[in-house]
Amino acid sequence: MxxxxxxxxxxxxxxxxxxxxxxxxxxxxxxxxxxxxxxxxxxxxxxxxxxxxxxxxxxxxxxxxxxxxxxxxxxxxxxxxxxxxxxxxxxxxxxxxxxxxxxxxxxxxxxxxxxxxxxxxxxxxxxxxxxxxxxxxxxxxxxxxxxxxxxxxxxxxxxxxxxIFHYMAYIFGFGIVASIGIASCVGWFLARKALRPVDEITRLARRISAESLNERIDIKGPEDEIGRLATTLNEMIARLERSFKQIKQFTGDASHELKTPLTIMKGEIEVALRGDPSRNELKEVLLSVLEEIDRMSYIVRNLLTLARADVEREIASKVTVRFDKILGERFEQFRKLAVNKGVELDILRNTPLTVAADPVKLGQVIYNLIDNAIKYTRPGGKVEICLEQDNGSAILKVKDTGVGIAKEDLPYVFDRFYRVDKARTREQGGVGLGLSICKEIVESFGGTIDVESEPGKGSVFTVRIPLAVDDGTEGDHGSPP
Ligand SMILES: Nc1ncnc2c1ncn2[C@@H]1O[C@H](COP(=O)(O)OP(=O)(O)OP(=O)(O)O)[C@@H](O)[C@H]1O
Ligand SMILES: [Mg+2]
CATH class of the missing domain: 3.30.450.20 (PAS domain)
Structure with a gap:
C-alpha cells in the first residue's frame, strides 16, 4: 500500500x-x-x-x-x-x-x-x-x-x-493521547498547506500538452524548493517548446524542399507528354529531370547526414587526423571551380595540426565552407583560407570578399534550410543545409563554428576544434562529399 x-x-x-x-x-x-x-x-x-x-x-x-x-x-x-x-x-x-x-x-x-x-x-x-x-x-x-x-x-x-503515580499515569496517558490527536490534525493541516503548491503544479503540468506548450506553470511565491521546482519545469517546457517548433519547422521545410523538384519534374513531364516533342526536346526534359533528381538526392543525403549526426552525436567515431592534410586535399578540389568562376582562391597558412575527428566529416565541413565562399563571391573576388593554432585549438578561417550576410540573418545561417536570399540560392542549387551540417559535425568534435560578416564586403567563417594529443593513429582522410 x-x-x-x-x-x-x-x-x-x-x-x-x-x-x-x-x-x-x-x-x-x-x-x-x-x-x-x-x-x-x-x-x-x-x-x-x-x-x-x-x-x-x-x-x-x-x-x-x-x-x-x-x-x-x-x-x-x-x-x-x-x-x-x-x-x-x-x-x-x-x-x-x-x-x-x-x-x-x-x-x-x-x-x-x-x-x-x-x-x-x-x-x-x-x-x-x-x-x-x-x-x-x-x-x-x-x-x-x-x-x-x-x-x-x-x-x-x-x-x-x-x-501520586496512579493519578500522574492517568494525566500523562490522557495528555499523550490528546497531544497525538491534536498533532495528527495540525500535522495533516500543515502537510496539506505545505504541499498545496505541489498539487497546483501537478494540475497545471497535466494541462500542458504538445498543443499548449506555450503555457507555463504560474506559481507565485518565494524562490524556495517549490518555486525552484516550478522554474525548472517551466525551463523544461520551454526547451520542449523550442524542440517541437524546430521539428515542425524542419519537417515543413524538408517536405517543401522535396516537393519543389517533384512539382517541377511533374510539370515538365506533363508538358512533354501533351505535345509531340522532338528527340532534342525530350533530351532537354530528361536533363532537367535529372538535375532535379540530383537536387533531391543531395537534399536526402544531407538530411540523412543530419539525422545521423543527431543520433551519433554522443558516439562520434573520432581518430587522430591531420587537419592540414585534409584541408590541402579539399583545397585542391576547388582550385578548378574557383578559376572557372574567376574567384581567387588562396591558402595563406596551413599549419600541421592534429585533431580528434572523423576525417570524412571534417572534410565535409571544409568542403561546405569553401563551397559557400566561392558560391557567394562574385567573379573577381577573393577567398582566403588559413589554418593555425591558438590556445590548444586548431583554428580554420575561411574568408571571402563575397556578398556578405545581413546582421539580422547572421543568427540563423546555421539553422536547417535557412537561406538568406531564397530565389538566388535556389538558382545556384543551395538548399540551406550546408552550414547546419557543419555546425552539427564541429560540435560533435567538441568544437565551435562562428561567422562574422558585413554585407557587400564579405564573410569570415571560423571553425575551432580542440587539438588532439598525437598517438600516431592517423585516420583515413576520406573522399569528397
Ligand atoms: N560565405 C558566405 N557568404 C555569404 N552568404 C553566405 C555564405 N555562406 C553561407 N551564406 C548564407 O547562408 C545560407 C546558408 O548556408 P548553407 O551553406 O547552410 O546553405 P546553402 O549554401 O544555401 O545550401 P547548401 O549548402 O545546402 O547547398 C546561404 O543560403 C547563404 O545565404
Ligand atoms: Mg552551402
Missing part, C-alpha cells in the same frame, strides 16, 4: 511525537520514583537509628515497654505515627511492635533477616497488608560488649507515592 506524501508526513510527525512523549513520561516516572525512594529510605533509616538509640540501655539491655512508640514520640520527638516499627531479638523473634502495626507484623524475607544478623543494613519493599507496598529497612543493633542485641525494622507506607 502506498500512502500519499501528506499521510506519510503526518504519520512521521505523529510517530515521532508519540515516541518523544512516551520516552519523556517514562523518564519522568523513573526519576520521580528514584527521588521518592531515596528520600523514604533516608527517613526510615534515621527513624531506625533513633529508635535503636532509645531502646538499648548500656551495657546492652533492651528497654521495650508496651506502646514504646508513644514514649519515643513523647520523649524523643520521633514521629512514630507515620511509621511501622518492629524490634527482633537476635533469635529472630519479634519482641516489640509499634501500635501502628495493630497486631500485624512486617513480613521481612529470610535473606534480609540473615543479612541483618550479619550486621548489614538492608532495604526491602514488602506488601504486609495486601494493597499498598511498604518500604522497610532492617538495621542491626550491635553493642560492643554483647554483639548483636536486636534488629530494628522501620517501615513506611508507599501509598502516597502509589497514589
Amino acid at each position: 502506498t500512502f500519499s506524501i501528506r499521510t506519510r508526513l503526518t504519520l512521521w510527525y505523529v510517530s515521532l511525537l508519540t515516541v518523544s512523549l512516551v520516552v519523556f513520561g517514562l523518564s519522568f516516572f523513573y526519576v520521580l520514583s528514584r527521588v521518592y525512594m531515596v528520600r523514604t529510605d533516608s527517613q526510615i533509616h534515621s527513624v531506625a537509628g533513633l529508635t535503636a538509640h532509645a531502646i538499648v540501655r548500656p551495657p546492652g539491655e533492651l528497654l521495650l515497654p508496651p506502646n514504646f512508640d508513644i514514649l519515643l514520640e513523647r520523649f524523643f520527638g520521633i514521629r512514630t505515627r507515620d511509621y511501622y516499627i518492629q524490634v527482633l531479638n537476635p533469635e529472630g523473634e519479634i519482641v516489640g511492635r509499634s501500635s501502628t502495626l495493630e497486631g500485624f507484623e512486617l513480613p521481612v524475607s529470610r535473606e534480609v533477616y540473615a543479612k541483618a544478623l550479619k550486621g548489614e543494613t538492608v532495604y526491602e519493599t514488602v506488601k504486609p497488608f495486601g494493597i499498598h507496598p511498604v518500604r522497610v529497612v532492617s538495621v542491626p543493633v550491635v553493642v560492643k560488649e554483647r554483639g548483636l542485641v536486636a534488629v530494628v525494622q522501620v517501615g513506611a507506607s508507599l501509598e502516597v507515592m502509589e497514589e
